[in-house]
Amino acid sequence: MSIKDKIANSLGYSPNIIVEELKGKTENLTKDLKKVNSSYKVETKKLSTQLIKVNEDYSGLKNNFDTLLNSLQDAQRSFAASQTTNITSDWNDIYDTINSSLNKGLVCLRGRSRLLAQSDPWAKKYLFMLQKNVVGADGFILRNNAYDLVYDEVEKMKVKRFDKLANTIIQEMFDDWSLPENCDVTGQSSFRELCNIIIKQIPTDGEILIKPVRDKSYKYGYALQLIEADYLDETFSTVLPNGNMVIMGVEMTPYRKPIAYWLKKINPYQQLMYGSYISGDRVRIPAVDENGFVQIKHLFVKESSNQVRGIPWFAPVAIRSRMLNGYEEAILVDARVSANKGLKYEYKDNATGNEINEANVPGAEFAKNADGTNDPSRLIVPNMPGDNVIVPKNMTAEVMDFKSPSGKEGEFQKWALRGIASGLDISFIALANNYEAVNYTSSRTNLLEERDTWKGLHSWMRDHFLNWNFSELLKMALLTQAINLPPSKFEKFNKPWFQGRAWKWVSPKDEAEAILLMLSNDAWLFEEFLAENGWSLEEFIDKKKAEKKAFEVAGLSFPGSNYKQVAPIQKSVDDASASSADAGNNGKQKVLTN
Numbered sequence: 334m335s336i337k338d339k340i341a342n343s344l345g346y347s348p349n350i351i352v353e354e355l356k357g358k359t360e361n362l363t364k365d366l367k368k369v370n371s372s373y374k375v376e377t378k379k380l381s382t383q384l385i386k387v388n389e390d391y392s393g394l395k396n397n398f399d400t401l402l403n404s405l406q407d408a409q410r411s412f413a414a415s416q417t418t419n420i421t422s423d424w425n426d427i428y429d430t431i432n433s434s435l436n437k438g439l440v441c442l443r444g445r446s447r448l449l450a451q452s453d454p455w456a457k458k459y460l461f462m463l464q465k466n467v468v469g470a471d472g473f474i475l476r477n478n479a480y481d482l483v484y485d486e487v488e489k490m491k492v493k494r495f496d497k498l499a500n501t502i503i504q505e506m507f508d509d510w511s512l513p514e515n516c517d518v519t520g521q522s523s524f525r526e527l528c529n530i531i532i533k534q535i536p537t538d539g540e541i542l543i544k545p546v547r548d549k550s551y552k553y554g555y556a557l558q559l560i561e562a563d564y565l566d567e568t569f570s571t572v573l574p575n576g577n578m579v580i581m582g583v584e585m586t587p588y589r590k591p592i593a594y595w596l597k598k599i600n601p602y603q604q605l606m607y608g609s610y611i612s613g614d615r616v617r618i619p620a621v622d623e624n625g626f627v628q629i630k631h632l633f634v635k636e637s638s639n640q641v642r643g644i645p646w647f648a649p650v651a652i653r654s655r656m657l658n659g660y661e662e663a664i665l666v667d668a669r670v671s672a673n674k675g676l677k678y679e680y681k682d683n684a685t686g687n688e689i690n691e692a693n694v695p696g697a698e699f700a701k702n703a704d705g706t707n708d709p710s711r712l713i714v715p716n717m718p719g720d721n722v723i724v725p726k727n728m729t730a731e732v733m734d735f736k737s738p739s740g741k742e743g744e745f746q747k748w749a750l751r752g753i754a755s756g757l758d759i760s761f762i763a764l765a766n767n768y769e770a771v772n773y774t775s776s777r778t779n780l781l782e783e784r785d786t787w788k789g790l791h792s793w794m795r796d797h798f799l800n801w802n803f804s805e806l807l808k809m810a811l812l813t814q815a816i817n818l819p820p821s822k823f824e825k826f827n828k829p830w831f832q833g834r835a836w837k838w839v840s841p842k843d844e845a846e847a848i849l850l851m852l853s854n855d856a857w858l859f860e861e862f863l864a865e866n867g868w869s870l871e872e873f874i875d876k877k878k879a880e881k882k883a884f885e886v887a888g889l890s891f892p893g894s895n896y897k898q899v900a901p902i903q904k905s906v907d908d909a910s911a912s913s914a915d916a917g918n919n920g921k922q923k924v925l926t927n
Contacts, residue, residue: 335374339531340708342681349450352388383562385878387877388833399613404544409468430639431636431637431640432580432581432639432640432642433642435567435581435640435641435642435644436567436581439567439581439642440567441541442644442645442648443537443538443539443562443563443645445651445655445751446536446537446538446539446645446646446647446648446651446836447537447538447649447817448907449647449651449655450536450537451697452646452658453654453655453658455654455657455750455753455764455765456647456654458764459536459757459759459764460533460536460537462759462763462764463532463533463536463790464529464532464533465834466784466787466791466833467528467532467787467794467833467836468525468528468529468532468833468834469833469834470527470625471525471834472511472523472524472525472836473525473528473795473799473831473832473833474497474831474832475503475504475507475508475803475829475830476504476829476830476832476868476869476872477499477503477504477507477826477828477829477830478495478500478829478830478869479496479499479500479825479826479828480493480494480495480496480497480825480828481493481496481502482494486745495871496825497871499818499825499826500871502816502817502818503807503816503818503826505816506553506816507803507806509552510524510553510555510810511523511524512524513526514552515553515556516556516557516583517557518546518556518557518558524792527557527559528794530559531543531559531632531794531798532790532794534559534561535632535633535634535643535646536645536647537646537647537648538561538562538643538645539562539633539642539643539644539645539646540562540565540633540642540643541559541560541561541562541632542559542560542561542562542564542565542594542596542630542631542632543557543558543560543617543629543630543632544557544558544560544628544629544804545557545558545626545627545628545629545630545802545805545844546558547626547809549813552863553806553809553810553813553815554809554810554812554813554816555805555806555809555810555814556767560596560629561600562642562643563597563600563602564596564597564598565582565595565597565631566581566582566595566596566597566615567581567582567642568581569581569582569595569615570582570584577592580641581641582594582595582596582615583631583641583642584617585641586724589639589641591620591631591641592619592620592621593618593619593620594617594618594620594629594631595615595616595617595618595654596616596619597614597615598615599614626805626808627651627801627805630798632797634793634796646757647757649756650752650756650757650807653749653753653756655750657746659754660742660749661746661747664738664742667737667738668738669739670737670781671734671736671737671738677732679728679729679732681727681728681729683691686726693802699778747761747765747767750764750765750767757883758786758875759783759786760779760780760782760783762779763779763783775839775871777838780836780838784836787833787834791833794831794833799829799831800829800831803827803831804827804829807823807826807827808823811823811826813911830864830869830870832864832868835865835866848862
């Protein structure tokens, strides 16, 4: 027996048992180690997943931060007006379309514009300026230009030959139609007066409707009816089953071409006469009927491509005008109160309240206490301009002078009127009647700029009303044979030109010489000069021939035949070259000849 076995026997252990126990413990340790390794792998994987997520979160936060930083940098580089700062925080930055804005405030804006037109003197002056400068005292003058193309043997080409007879017949017809009994369905307004109403109502209401009325009872089978914009139902907006849309009473195709108008049967703002208005009381009127005749014309100045209703021209200046009106009213009241000076009564030294009872002031009475008794310390004396004043015994009277106005009101008024004039696109001196600091040069500059505004409105009237109205009138006059011309040649005869008013200058002599100088140097067409003064070239020539013949028959000299015409420019001087030449040529100017 080995020493190992002897020891085991002495301890009471069997070698085989010890081996088995060691094997079991080894296996248990191996299993525990595998569990630890497995747990380690799981935790390591979890930690790895969490680390990946943290990295992703960090990357996202970094991207967001970079985006925010870039946005801040872009904001610094963007338009100042688009930034939100403490200065622009009260600025409404809500995006809105023109039709949406009109839908919200058109009725209110129209009503306030009408109030300005009725009661504000500056708004009234502007409307008078429109009437005088757009329509004028004589209205728009028709110069028809019907012509035939005739082959010219000399020019070897077709040239225009104006049909004088047809043009004369058409112009005489239009002049006769322009009388109140022919052009207006009410028989009250001439065509010039209708134009005045249009050019004043559009700035006030923003728009106007015109309905051509065709009836054999009229001399030329045609007259006009002006309809207020109140009738065009701004409350009616919808999409129709056929795909057309209605926006504020205007029916349009998908291409936004107006094809019909939805009108209220009564004016809802005349409830005193007609009673209450029902929103469904509307009628559809097509813009053009099946025969091609215009049924209704919607006139307004279009400021936006998608705009369907007109904007009153007073819109940008309404608030300023209202404020100025209130300021002027307060100044007038203040000046009147200051001019009607009051008196302040005070007791003399050692005077008692009861002594005022001895005063003999006509019309004076004591102020009343809360219990209805007299207060001898307060005396009420009515004061009218020009009254004699009696100072009560033991009292003194002192004039109360408010020293108003201060004299600075005019500068504020001019400042406000400059903004109003700019918003209406007219000159300040004309609107304010202020010529105190005007010289010839500044006056001419203002006149030229303002007349461009009037000429632009002349063109607008021709493009959107005058030419269209003439075309409709000529159709009916030809169809009803009110004029003896063939209807088949409508396109030939429909060649109108409406001349707006012309203006004279501040210095007629200087202007006349300038015009002659331009004409003699071929810098201006004579036909353009005549057109600005309301003449056509053909009519001028005919009138001139007739005048000269009349003078010849009478044996008189024709006026102006001895007038010396301004000679054409033969020389021009370069101021810069001339001044430099003066120093080296003993004062002799260097003249450049043609």
